[in-house]
Amino acid sequence: MVRKWLWANGYRYRLHRKDLPGKPDIVLPKYRAVIFVHGCFWHRHGCTFTTTPDTRRDFWYTKFEENVARDKRNIKYLLEQYWRVMVIWECSLIGKNAAPEQVVVELTDFLNSETCFTETGDIKRRLI
Ligand SMILES: [Zn+2]
Numbered sequence: 001m002v003r004k005w006l007w008a009n010g011y012r013y014r015l016h017r018k019d020l021p022g023k024p025d026i027v028l029p030k031y032r033a034v035i036f037v038h039g040c041f042w043h044r045h046g047c048t049f050t051t052t053p054d055t056r057r058d059f060w061y062t063k064f065e066e067n068v069a070r071d072k073r074n075i076k077y078l079l080e081q082y083w084r085v086m087v088i089w090e091c092s093l094i095g096k097n098a099a100p101e102q103v104v105v106e107l108t109d110f111l112n113s114e115t116c117f118t119e120t121g122d123i124k125r126r127l128i
Helices: 002-008 057-080 100-111
Strands: 026-028 033-038 084-089 117-119
Touching: 002 026, 002 100, 033 057, 033 100, 057 084, 084 100
Parallel strands: 033 084, 084 117
Antiparallel strands: 026 033
């Protein structure tokens, strides 16, 4: 959905650039911007999608901690390389709290700003 909107509005991007940490979902070189579309469960957004399975809790806690640490590391590295980073949380796009029109506004604002880091939604994970 995000890709379709970008393309339709004249924003040109590349997908999953493997030379960048975290393999960002969308990269817009012209805007020096990378976009991650983060699943709330795996990336521990803190919203209602951020459940923890009942079995093997230790395994999951470790796994989740690693995921979040990796996200922070990747974003830090990207910012150090003068990339600008936006995280679009899954729950901003789907589910009962979704507001895709708002995502589009925030995305446009971000691309046309000098903001270094932003994330969608009311729950700020503050990965930097
Ligand atoms: Zn979420």
